[in-house]
Amino acid sequence: MKISVLTPSFNSEKYIKKSIDSVLAQTYTNWEHIIVDGGSTDDTLAILKNYSHLNWISEPDKGQSDAMNKAFKMSAGNLIVYLNADDYFYPNAFQDIINVFKNNIGVDIVVGNLHIDRNGDITPNTNATVSWKDLSIIKGRFPLNPVSYCYKKCVQEKIGNFPLNEHYTMDYWFLLRAFYLFKPVKIENFLGCFVFDGNNKTSVIVDGFSIQMPHALKFAIRYTPQRFFYVYKKLLLHKRNKSHVSLLLKKLRKKIRK
Structure with a gap:
């Protein structure tokens, strides 16, 4: 199985x-790296020109x-993994992923753990759903960074291109559909490190919930319309929802309970 690493x-x-060096260091060697x-x-x-394999x-x-869409169209592998230019893999990541796919024929997506490097303060992240x-x-927490998951090429072929007008939560948009339409599995191996330095896009999102909520509602309408009002209610009363309507409903609920 060939892994296409897309950056x-x-x-x-x-x-x-x-x-780039973290890909070159992999113990599993059947891969291509597209940037x-x-x-x-x-x-x-100038840095890219120093690597003839790219x-x-x-x-x-x-x-x-x-x-990301351009890189996917250039890919020739059976498996797809995205590596942001500021993140990196651990040496056994690809082999860990390949072992799961080889031993579990029905699995389409492998999700592992990762570390988060916040300006040198490295912490584990293990609770992805x-x-x-x-x-x-x-x-729960969706996989925070693509360095921690890999999937069969057919997954992205089925779901289609990432929306060009989505610059912050394209991963949430994608994983909602991927987990619904295909079979994911969670492993406990640490696959790589997400470098969170205060300048990348994830670092500057002020209110991730307000960005994710429209995606969740649109997903419900398209794929599970029978759950739409359930999803809407859950999101409206979500602890991260800071809207005036949400706060009012929460106050009313507390009064009713008293």
Whole structure:
């Protein structure tokens, strides 16, 4: 089985060498590494030119989703994993993933654990859910970074391109559909590290819930319309929902309980 490692990149000189080297260090060697760069103006391209094994392009794009879609179209592997230019894999990650796919024929998606590096403070993240029902009501934690999951190519072929107008939660959009339409499995292996330095997009999202909620509602309408009002109620009363309507309903519920 061949793994296609897909990396969207833009002005990534600070981290991209470590990301590339983490792929080269893999104990499992049947992989390709594709990098789609958005026209970097720093030294990113100079770094890429030092690696003859890379398949890469650099051209203006419409954002990360566009770069991810381009990279997917260039891929030739049976399995797909995205590696952001500022993150990295652990050496046995690919072998751990391959072992699961080989030993579990019906599995379509493998989700593992990861570490989060917040300016040198490294902490484990082990509580990712693989339940589409949990994701649909924003319960539990969805896999925080693509360095921690890998899936069969048919998954993305079925779901389609990442929306070009989605710049922050394309992963949540994708995983909702992937977990609903295909079979995921959670393993306890740590696959890589998510570098959270205060400058990447995940770092600057102020209210992730308000961005995820519309995706959850649209998903319910399209795939599980019979659950729509249940999902809407759960999201409206969600502890992370800071809307005035939500706060009013929560106060009313407390009064009724008294």
